[in-house]
Amino acid sequence: MRRLMTGRPGAGAWPLGAVAVAALCLLPVAAVLWLALFPAENIWPHLIATTLPGYVGNTLILLAGVGVSTLLTGVTAARLVTAFDFPLRKLLEWLLLLPLAMPGYVIAYLYTDLLEFAGPVQHALRAVFGWRLAGDYWFPEVRSMGGAIMLLGVVLYPYVYLLARASFLEQSSYLPDVSRLLGRGPVATFFYVELPIARPAIAVGVALALMETLNDFGTVDFFSVQTLTAGLYDVWLNMGNLGGGAQIGAVMLTFAALLISLEYIGRRRRRFYQSATRFGGRPRQRLRGRNGWAATAVCAAPVLFGFGIPALLLVSHALDHLPAAWTPRFRGYALNSLWVSGTASVSAVALAVVVAYARRLRRTTVMAAIARAASLGYAVPGAVLAVGVIVPLAAFDNAVDAFLRARFGVGSGLILSGTSFAVIAACTIRFLAVSIGAVESSFSKVSDSLDMAARTLGHGAGRTLRRFHLPLIRGGLLTAALIVFVDCMKELPATLILRPFNFETLATHVYHFASDELIERSAPGALFIVAAGLIPVIILSRTIDTAARLDSPAAPGPGPVAPGPRPVAPPGTVTSTAAPPAAPAP
Amino acid sequence: MKPKPTLRAIFSAAVLTATVATATTVTVTTVTVTTAAAAEREVNVYSYRQPFLIEPMFDAFTAATGIQVNAVYAKTGMLERLQNEGRNSPADLVFTVDIGRLSDLQNAGLTQPVVSAAINRSVPANMRDPAGHWFGLTARARILVTSKARVRRGEITSYEDLADPKWRGRVCTRSGKHPYNIALIASLMHRHGDAQAQAWLAGVKANLARKPQGNDRAQARAIAEGVCDVGVINHYYLHKMAADDKQKAWFEAVDVVFPNQAGRGTHMNISGMAMTRHAPHRDAALALMEFLAGDRAQRMYAEVNGEYPVNPRIRVGGYLQSLGDFKRDGLDLSAVAANRGAASKMADRVGYND
Numbered sequence: 052m053r054r055l056m057t058g059r060p061g062a063g064a065w066p067l068g069a070v071a072v073a074a075l076c077l078l079p080v081a082a083v084l085w086l087a088l089f090p091a092e093n094i095w096p097h098l099i100a101t102t103l104p105g106y107v108g109n110t111l112i113l114l115a116g117v118g119v120s121t122l123l124t125g126v127t128a129a130r131l132v133t134a135f136d137f138p139l140r141k142l143l144e145w146l147l148l149l150p151l152a153m154p155g156y157v158i159a160y161l162y163t164d165l166l167e168f169a170g171p172v173q174h175a176l177r178a179v180f181g182w183r184l185a186g187d188y189w190f191p192e193v194r195s196m197g198g199a200i201m202l203l204g205v206v207l208y209p210y211v212y213l214l215a216r217a218s219f220l221e222q223s224s225y226l227p228d229v230s231r232l233l234g235r236g237p238v239a240t241f242f243y244v245e246l247p248i249a250r251p252a253i254a255v256g257v258a259l260a261l262m263e264t265l266n267d268f269g270t271v272d273f274f275s276v277q278t279l280t281a282g283l284y285d286v287w288l289n290m291g292n293l294g295g296g297a298q299i300g301a302v303m304l305t306f307a308a309l310l311i312s313l314e315y316i317g318r319r320r321r322r323f324y325q326s327a328t329r330f331g332g333r334p335r336q337r338l339r340g341r342n343g344w345a346a347t348a349v350c351a352a353p354v355l356f357g358f359g360i361p362a363l364l365l366v367s368h369a370l371d372h373l374p375a376a377w378t379p380r381f382r383g384y385a386l387n388s389l390w391v392s393g394t395a396s397v398s399a400v401a402l403a404v405v406v407a408y409a410r411r412l413r414r415t416t417v418m419a420a421i422a423r424a425a426s427l428g429y430a431v432p433g434a435v436l437a438v439g440v441i442v443p444l445a446a447f448d449n450a451v452d453a454f455l456r457a458r459f460g461v462g463s464g465l466i467l468s469g470t471s472f473a474v475i476a477a478c479t480i481r482f483l484a485v486s487i488g489a490v491e492s493s494f495s496k497v498s499d500s501l502d503m504a505a506r507t508l509g510h511g512a513g514r515t516l517r518r519f520h521l522p523l524i525r526g527g528l529l530t531a532a533l534i535v536f537v538d539c540m541k542e543l544p545a546t547l548i549l550r551p552f553n554f555e556t557l558a559t560h561v562y563h564f565a566s567d568e569l570i571e572r573s574a575p576g577a578l579f580i581v582a583a584g585l586i587p588v589i590i591l592s593r594t595i596d597t598a599a600r601l602d603s604p605a606a607p608g609p610g611p612v613a614p615g616p617r618p619v620a621p622p623g624t625v626t627s628t629a630a631p632p633a634a635p636a637p
Numbered sequence: 638m639k640p641k642p643t644l645r646a647i648f649s650a651a652v653l654t655a656t657v658a659t660a661t662t663v664t665v666t667t668v669t670v671t672t673a674a675a676a677e678r679e680v681n682v683y684s685y686r687q688p689f690l691i692e693p694m695f696d697a698f699t700a701a702t703g704i705q706v707n708a709v710y711a712k713t714g715m716l717e718r719l720q721n722e723g724r725n726s727p728a729d730l731v732f733t734v735d736i737g738r739l740s741d742l743q744n745a746g747l748t749q750p751v752v753s754a755a756i757n758r759s760v761p762a763n764m765r766d767p768a769g770h771w772f773g774l775t776a777r778a779r780i781l782v783t784s785k786a787r788v789r790r791g792e793i794t795s796y797e798d799l800a801d802p803k804w805r806g807r808v809c810t811r812s813g814k815h816p817y818n819i820a821l822i823a824s825l826m827h828r829h830g831d832a833q834a835q836a837w838l839a840g841v842k843a844n845l846a847r848k849p850q851g852n853d854r855a856q857a858r859a860i861a862e863g864v865c866d867v868g869v870i871n872h873y874y875l876h877k878m879a880a881d882d883k884q885k886a887w888f889e890a891v892d893v894v895f896p897n898q899a900g901r902g903t904h905m906n907i908s909g910m911a912m913t914r915h916a917p918h919r920d921a922a923l924a925l926m927e928f929l930a931g932d933r934a935q936r937m938y939a940e941v942n943g944e945y946p947v948n949p950r951i952r953v954g955g956y957l958q959s960l961g962d963f964k965r966d967g968l969d970l971s972a973v974a975a976n977r978g979a980a981s982k983m984a985d986r987v988g989y990n991d
Contacts, residue, residue, distance in 0.1 A: 101985035168862045184863030194850050275812065275850040277990060285814050288713060289981040291741055438717045445721035452725055465725050468718075548714035552681055552707035552727070555688075563687050563710065567852070 062412035063512045069409035069418065072402045073425040076480045079439030080304070080427050086438070087301050090294030094286050106282040110306070112196060113203075113271070113278055114261050120204030121260040124353050125211025126253060130241070131350055133219040136335040137343035143350040144216075145588070150357025151209040151534070152584025154541040156269035157561065157577045159202055160570050161361045163273070166193045199274045203264050205357040210263075211256035213534075214492075218252035219245065221496075255488055258310055259429075262484070265303055266432040268544065279303050280432050293438070300435050307430030311423060362581060368574035376575035381560070385579055388556040391471060391546070392539035392583075395478035396486075396532040402479065403486035403531060407494050408516055411502075422491065426484030433481065433544030440477045440549060444468040470551050477545040482538045486531040493527025494520070533587035540580050557583075679705040680921040683715045684732040686908060691732065693941050698928045704921050719747050724915040729922035732774075734908045735816045739771040740974035748911040753923065759930040759948040763969050764907055773907030773970070774929055775944035778872040778963070779821050780903065782857050782891035787866045795897045796825065796904070799867065800840025808844040809856045809865040813989030814981060817853070817871060817906060822983060823976035824904050824968055831979070839987040849990050854878055854887065861890035871906075876943025876956045895963040902964035906973075907947065 098106075131137070132144045166172050173190055182188045191197065222245060230240040246253075268280045279299055287296030338346050369376075406425050410418045428436055448465045456462045467473060497520060505515040521528070543558045550559070557576045564573035684691060688710050695706040709715070716738070719726055731748075733739050742748050743766065750769040757765070764773035783793060793799070799808055810818060826834040846865035851858075856868030857878060868891070878888035895903045910929065916922050928934055935946035939953040946953065984990065 097982055097985065101982070101988070105991065168864065169858065186863065275848055275990065284713070285981065289737075289814055289816070289819055290978045291744075292978075293717065434713050437714055441714075441718050441721045445718075445723065445725075449723050449725055462725070465722060465727065468722060469727060544713070547711040548718060550709060552709055554709070559710075563689065566712070567687060 062409065065405065065409040065512055066413050066418060068405045069421050069425075072405050073421045076402075076425045076428055076483055078443045079436055079477075079480060080431060082439040082442035083297050083300050083431060083435055084304075085442070086294050087297035088294070090298060091290075091292040092295070094290070094292055094295035094298065098282070098286075102277065102282060105277050106279045109196065109276055110265070110278045110280075113199060113276065114264055114306075116196070116200030117203045117207060117264045118257055118261055120200060121208040121211045122253070122257055124204065124208040125256060126215050126246075126249075128208075128350050128353060129212050129215035129219055131346050133216055134335060135338050135346055137338040137346040139347050139351070140335075143347065143354065146354045146358070147212055147350060148209050148588045149354060149585070150206045151537055152540075152581050152588055153206050153358055153361055154543075154558070154561075154577065154580060155203065155206050155267060156273070156543065156565065157365070157573075157580075158206055158357075158361050159270045159273045160565050160573075161364045162198070162202060163193050164570055165360075165364060166190075194274045196274075196276050199271055199276045202274075203260075203267065203270060205353060207260035207263055208353060208357070210259045211253060214252040214256040215249055217492075218249035222248055252492070255492075259485060259488065261310055262307055262430045265307060265430055268432055268434070279306075283432065283435065287435075297435070300431060303432075304427065304430055307427070362578075365574050365578045365581065368571045369578045372571055373575050373578075376572075381575070384555045384557050384560045384576070385583070387471075387554060388540055388558065388580070388583065391474050391478060391556060392536045395475045395482070395539045396535040398475065398479045399483050399486040399535045400490065400528055400532045402483060403490040404516075404521075404528070406487055407491040408512075408520070410491065411494050412512055422487060426487050428480040429482065429484035431481075433477075433542065434548060436481055437477055437545040437548040440473060440480070440545070441468055444473055444476070468549075471554065473549040474546050474551075474554075477549055478535075478539045478542055481542065481545060482535045485538060486535050489527055489531035489534065490524070493524035493530075496527075497523050529590070533590060536587050537584045540583050678703060678918075678921055679707055680729050680918050680925050681727045682706060682708040682730045682732060682925075683719060683728045683913075684708050684710045685712055685715060685734050685738055686710065686732050690942055694929060694934050694937055697934065697937065698925055701928065702924060704924060706925065716741055716745060716747065719913060720745060726913060726915055727917060728913050729916040729918050730925060731911050731913060732908070733910075735820060735906050736773075736909070736970040736974045737816050737820065737977050739766075739907075739909050739911055740971065740977075742911050743770045747914055749914045749916065751912050751923065751926065753927055755927045756930045759932075759935070761947065761949060763967055764909075764947050766971070771909050771911040772926065772930065773909045773947045774935075775908045775938045775942070776947050776965070777817075777906045777908070777944060778895065778903045778965070779817060779906065780870060780872045781894040781896055782860060782868045782870055782875075783894055784860045784866045785890055785892050788892070790892060793867060793894060793896075794899065796821065797837065798896075799844065799869070800837045802840075802844070804844045804867060806844065806846050807866040808841060809846055809859045809868045810841075810849050811851055811853060811856065811869075812849045813838075813842075813984035818869070819977050819980045819984070820906050820973050821869070821904050822980040823973045824966065826976045826980060826983070827968060827972050828901065831983070835983050835987060838983055838989065842987050842989050854884065857891050858884070858887040861887040872945075872960070873943035875960075879956065893960060895960075897966070898964050901968070902966040904968075905965050905970075907970060908944070 095103075128143075128147050132140055132147070164170055168190075176188070176190070177183065180188070226244050226248070227240050230244045231237070235243065266280065268284060271278050271281055272284075279302065283296045283299040283303070286292050286299060337343075402425075406422050410422050431439065445465065445468045448463075448468050451466060452462045452464060467476075501519055501523075502515060505519050506512075510518065541558060543562055546556055547559055547562070550556070557580050561573045561576040561580065564570070565577075682695075688708065692708075695708070699705060715731065719728055719731070719742075722728070731738075731742055733742075748770040750766075751772075752769050756772055757769075760772050760774075764776065765771065781793060781796075781799075793801075793804070798804070812818065813822070822834065822838060825837060828834075829837065847859070853868075853870035853874045854877070856865075856870050857874065859865050860868055872893075875888060875893065878884040897903060910926060912919070912922055912926065930948070932948070932951060935948050935951045936953075938944045939946055939951070939957055940955065943956060945957065952958075
C-alpha cells in the first residue's frame with residue numbers, strides 16, 4: 052500500500068546488491084589508496100624538481116593524441132557505414148572491429164620490427180636509394196610519442212566505433228529530416244543534429260579508450276615515452292617506494308575521474324534524446340564511383356593498420372615456429388586463457404546486470420555514483436591493481452586461517468590468493484567498467500512502460516528482470532561478455548603477478564619471449580590470442596548483420612542485439628529513456 | 638497483490654551467488670591440486686627470471702632428485718605478493734635477476750638466513766649475504782661494445798671514458814632506469830662520491846646518440862646500423878646474438894671491451910636466490926639451492942645462458958672461454974643495492990631518459 056502511494060516500484064535487494072558489487076570492486080582501489088598513505092619517503096619534492104612536469108605533459112599529450120585519433124577514426128567509420136552504402140561496406144562494417152582482438156604490446160613489437168632501421172621497410176628504401184647508414188636519410192622514429200599515439204589509436208578506436216555506430220543506427224530519421232526541411236545541408240545536419248545526439252555514446256567510447264591509454268604500461272615502456280605510469284613503476288620498483296608509487300596511482304585516478312565527470316556533465320544536459328525509434332532509420336545513401344571507393348579506402352585503412360598488417364606479420368613469424376610450438380603445454384596455456392577469460396566475462400556481465408538493474412530501479416544520483424565507483428578499477432594500471440587485489444584477498448585468507456587455527460588448531464592456508472580465483476577476480480574488476488557500460492546502454496533501450504506493465508501485473512523486480520529484461524537485452528549482454536572476453540585474453544600485468552604456480556596463459560607465454568624481443572618465438576601464442584579474440588568479434592559481427600537485416604534501429608546495444616521479442620509500446624507513448632546509456636565509469 | 642520481497646531478495650542474491658559459486662569451484666579445484674601435490678616432494682618458487690632461462694636447471698634438478706619445482710614468473714609484484722601472503726605463503730624460494738630485488742626482499746624481512754657449507758664453498762663472499770639471506774648464482778659483466786669499423790681497440794677502456802666529450806653523439810644505452818644501469822651508476826657513486834658520479838652521468842647523457850631505448854641487444858644492433866659507436870651491455874647477450882641467425886650480424890659488428898682492467902675491474906651484477914622467511918618446504922628448498930650452486934648447474938648456466946658461474950673454480954668452455962679472463966670489480970654488492978634509490982634519482986636529475 053505504501054509503495055502504491057509513493058508511486059515507487061519496489062526495488063527489493065537490488066540496490067543493496069549494487070552497493071555490495073561496488074564495494075567489492077572498490078576494495079583493490081581502496082587498497083591502493085591505503086598504500087599511498089605510507090610512502091617510504093616523500094617522493095614529491097624530487098619528482099616536482101625533476102621528472103613530474105615531463106610525466107604529466109607526456110600523459111596529457113598521449114591522452115589528447117589518442118583521444119583525437121580514436122574519435123576521428125571511430126566516428127568517421129561509424130558514420131560512413133551507417134549513412135552510406137559503398138563497395139565492401141557490409142564486410143568492412145565488421146572488419147572494423149577486428150583491431151580489438153590485437154593486443155597492444157604485440158602490435159608495438161610488430162611495428163617496431165617492421166619500421167625500424169633493420170626492418171624490411173627501411174631496408175627496401177636503402178636498397179632503392181643506395182643509402183647505407185642511419186645518418187644518410189630521415190625516417191620517422193617508431194619508438195616515439197607519435198608512434199605510441201598512432202598504435203594505441205589504431206587498436207583502441209573500435210570502442211568508439213562500436214558505440215558510435217550503434218548510436219547512429221538508433222537515431223530515427225525524423226530529426227535530421229526536420230533539419231533538412233528547415234534548410235540545413237547534410238553536413239550541417241550531421242554536425243548540429245546527428246552528432247550531438249550520438250555524443251553520449253561517443254563520449255563513453257572515447258572515455259574507455261582513454262582509460263585504457265592511461266593504464267597502459269607495455270606500449271609506452273617499449274616506446275620509451277615517460278608517462279605517469281612509467282613514473283609510477285620507477286618510484287615503486289627502482290626507488291623501492293610502493294607507497295610513493297601508489298600516490299602517483301592516486302593522481303592517475305584523479306585524471307580518470309576528471310575524464311568521466313566531463314563526459315557525465317556533457318550528457319546530463321541532454322535528456323530524452325533517444326526516443327520514438329519506431330519511425331525507423333533512414334535508408335543508406337548510395338555512394339557511386341570514386342566517392343564510393345574513397346569511402347571504402349577510409350574504412351579499410353584502420354582495419355589494415357590495426358589488423359591486416361600486424362596479422363600478416365604474425366603469421367609470417369609464426370609459420371617457422373608453429374609446428375614446434377603446438378605442444379600439449381601450449382594447449383594447456385590456451386585452456387587456461389579460455390578458462391580465465393570465460394569465467395571473468397560471465398562474472399563481469401552478471402555483476403554489471405546487478406549494478407545496471409539496481410540503477411534502473413532507483414534512478415538516484417547515489418545509484419549513478421555507485422555504478423561509476425564500481426568501474427574505477429579500469430583506470431588503474433594492471434600491476435598496481437594486482438597489488439590492490441592481493442592486499443584484501445591475502446588479508447581475508449590469513450584471517451580465516453588464523454581463526455581456524457585458534458578455534459580448531461588446523462589452518463586453511465591461502466584459500467583465494469594464489470589461485471586462479473585471484474586472476475579471475477582481477478580481470479572481472481578491471482573490465483567491469485566495460486561490461487557496465489554495455490549493459491547500462493542496453494537497459495536504456497528498454498521502454499519504462501514495460502517495467503510498469505510487468506509490475507502492474509504483479510511481477511516483482513527479479514521476475515521482471517528474468518521474464519522481460521534479460522530476454523530483451525540478451526544481445527547487449529552477449530556484446531558485453533564478448534568484449535570483456537577479448538580484453539581478458541589480452542590481459543597481462545595482473546595475470547602475471549596473481550597466477551598460481553605453473554599457471555601460464557597465452558598472454559604470459561607471449562610476454563616471456565616478447566619482453567626479450569624474441570618475437571618469432573612469441574608469434575604462435577600471439578596468433579592464438581588474436582584467433583581466440585576473432586571468434587567473439589565474428590559473433591559480434593553476425594549480430595550486427597542480424598540487426599541490420601531486421602533494419603531495427605531499436606535493437607542494438609553498444610553493438611548489436613540478437614532478434615528477440617521487442618518491447619511493445621502503444622503508439623504515441625513517449626519512451627522516455629531519460630536514463631543515459633552506457634556509463635563506463637564514475 | 639503484495640509482491641513477495643523474500644522471493645525477490647532470493648533471486649537477486651542468486652545472481653551474486655552464481656558468480657561466487659563459479660569462483661569457488663575454481664578455488665576448490667586449484668586447492669585440491671595443490672594439496673595433492675603437497676603430499677609429494679616439491680618446492681615452490683617465485684621468480685623474476687624468465688622461465689626459458691631457468692627451466693632447464695629446474696628440470697635437471699627434478700630428474701636428479703625427484704623433487705618437483707613449481708614456479709610463478711613475474712617481473713614485478715612478487716615481493717608484494719610474498720609480503721601480503723605472510724606466513725601462509727606457499728613460496729620457498731625467490732629468484733631474481735639483479736642484486737636490487739634480493740636486497741629489497743631482505744630489507745622487507747621476507748627472507749631467512751641459510752647456512753650451508755656447500756653453498757658457501759661455491760659462492761664467493763662478495764656475492765652472498767654474510768648472514769646467508771641471499772646468494773648469487775650467476776655473475777654478469779656490464780661490458781662495453783664498440784664498433785669494429787669506427788673505433789680503434791684501446792680507444793675506450795673504462796666506464797669513466799664514456800663521459801669524455803670525444804664520444805659526443807656516439808654512445809648508446811638502454812633506459813637509465815633499468816636495474817642493470819642503475820646498479821652501474823650505483824657502483825660509480827660508491828667509487829667517486831655523488832657529485833663526481835653525477836657529473837659523469839651528465840657527461841654520458843650528453844654523449845648519447847639517441848634517447849635511451851630498447852634492451853641490451855638493441856645497443857649492439859644500433860652500432861651495427863651506424864647509429865652509434867659505443868654501447869653498454871651485459872656480456873651474455875653476445876653469446877645469445879651469436880647463436881641467432883638474424884642477430885649474428887650485430888654480434889659481428891662489435892668488439893668487446895671489459896672496462897677498467899687497469900683499475901678496479903669490470904662492474905658485475907648477479908642473478909640470485911633467497912629462501913623465504915616462512916618457507917614450507919625448507920629441506921627441498923635447500924636441496925634446490927645447493928643443486929644450483931653446485932658444479933653441474935653452474936656449468937649449465939654458462940652453457941645455456943652464457944652467464945659466468947659465481948663459482949670461480951668452474952672452468953668455462955666455449956664462447957665464455959674465448960672472451961678470456963678479466964678483472965672483476967670486487968665491490969660488495971650490498972653497497973650497490975644500498976645506492977639504488979639514489980642512483981635512480983640521479984638519473985632523473987640529469988634527465989637521462991629525456
